[in-house]
Amino acid sequence: MKRITIKDLSKYLALSTSTISRAFVDDKHIHPDTKRTVLEAAQKLGYRPNPMALSLKYGKSKNIGFVVPEMTTPFSSTVLRGVQNILYPLGYRVIIMQSEEDPEIERKNLLLLEEFNVDGIIINLCHETYNQANYQHVMQRGIPMVFFDRIPPNALDVSKVLVNDAIKASLMVEHLISIGRKRIVHLRGPASIRNAEERVSGYRRILTKYGLFDPALLVEPKGMLFQHGRDAAKELVEKGIAFDSIFAFTDTLAIGAMNYLLEKGYRIPEQVALASFSGTEMATIVHPPLSNVQQPLVEMGETAATLVMEKIKDPDVASKSVTLDAKLIYRASTLGMPV
Amino acid sequence: MKRITIKDLSKYLALSTSTISRAFVDDKHIHPDTKRTVLEAAQKLGYRPNPMALSLKYGKSKNIGFVVPEMTTPFSSTVLRGVQNILYPLGYRVIIMQSEEDPEIERKNLLLLEEFNVDGIIINLCHETYNQANYQHVMQRGIPMVFFDRIPPNALDVSKVLVNDAIKASLMVEHLISIGRKRIVHLRGPASIRNAEERVSGYRRILTKYGLFDPALLVEPKGMLFQHGRDAAKELVEKGIAFDSIFAFTDTLAIGAMNYLLEKGYRIPEQVALASFSGTEMATIVHPPLSNVQQPLVEMGETAATLVMEKIKDPDVASKSVTLDAKLIYRASTLGMPV
DNA sequence: CAAAATTAAGGGAACGATCCCAAAATCACA
């Protein structure tokens, strides 16, 4: 019931706490026999080092903050799994904060994490105006930050994990062209997020190349939720803008749009083909399943966790940007493989 | 940069650390003027109490473990929001563990949480044989546990948050009957989970009442994932068992089944109506949207958090079972409102 | 106005571990 401490072992074995401690850290100033005795006694009495004492001693909480816009889609939770894969075996705990796509909540979450004394933060920005001042404040406090997926503009010197957004976006758009689509809508992401811009530029470049670009087809939803994807599709339809396919910033937006279209009786993919950028399980649970650019989400989390650990071990290590490779997955929403 | 401690304030104000401390806790043995001075200085220098020191002092980590089968569907993340609503303002941190529907991982997660020194655990069981011995071990260590949603059999004396499963299940099945269905499949949950049994009994009771019960329609999927729902539907079809509707243990199973049926060209709800028990956002993002028994997920999390806090404050308080009320939501997958 | 009662402030142990420094035990070797 009561926790066994080093002092208990010390009494039990009639040895000083220093000696007991030496048995656990790899200290050469201890007799091998003594070490064995201590380890056995520890085993027998069920000794476990007290993480709170170590936290206090070393000034490290061994907590890492994980800030995401939401956890209701599988995106963040899949990345989280990667993060946990790396951090749990190292004895680090992960504390999750959902900013619900609201920069104000995101700000509060960062403050709370600071309060909680986290040793590092892994963050995916929420979609609106970003909290540059806050990020800087956190980092000045000596808490390393690693960004993934939604990356801030270049100004900030931080480690980042991203994918080759522009290229893959353009390839996916090219795929739509290859299946004969000419009026390709892009439901874009917010301008405050760098990779939203990258995906837009990939989209624009390839359409311009084929002479198909039409600014009326580049639309910015009011937010990142299903409802917003839905609203965007509705607006297109009601404005009478013709389109034969949609490439969306996220699975969520794509599915929102898809649902509206299905309700209105559009046939998918015959009348409107759909593709998105994300790579969550959601793409496979809707009907028809969605073609998308699949990001290596678990790997993304693992990379982010590794980067944050690097910064924790050596705060002066240079910031890194790791670019992972995303894969194009063709599903029924775009009629199978491209020619 | 460097953390301000009580000692810094002590030097700055030429007061003992005791006095400084008294200004923060509500101690009457301090002159109001002194208190004001201290508080002002704290504000000015940016003093924040060190949670790690408090943890050590009080033997409480202020960490709560949250163990769930998975986070890739919105179920757990919505409950999590409720948990966070209650716990974050109290200065508690939430550590999430995904057991991936695997009892072995669940076991390891519990050990890890014990290692992490959590003050309490909120848990939703994974679907397979449950780790009774482990739950008991954790509780013997003095860590209170609160179960929600998937509840263990009665043997365990723990606090629980559940919904009125049997009744709502029977009402939903009755709804299917009211829209003229006679061959109602139930994709049931695992026998090791009490509310799976409850839902089955609600299903069976109402069908028996109407003389519609057929054991061939009560099927147990091989797991809890989309794929398993899908497989179950496939098997029914391939075995040539006639059915005109499905009532599933979770949204996930229902959607898995639905996708298979849609692919095979079944019209939903005309040929097969679908309903489930869960209440996640997923039900609304598929087409047609799914009728389901909607559990108050956020409230569930809030209740679980409140119960665990009660046990933390007073370990001897009696275990409680709180039953929340679930709502039936009728959507297009069952053709609108019942008559 | 002195003694008693009250109020305010300070000193230092405690929580559990590590680690520096000193002390003791062992060993090597002349």
Place this chain on the structure above:
DNA sequence: TGTGATTTTGGGATCGTTCCCTTAATTTTG
């Protein structure tokens, strides 16, 4: 067998806070 070198152990400060126990200052009271 004694001296110095080496190995092994112990003592105690430290991290930041609270809280018990004194001590000092102030107020009340006869």
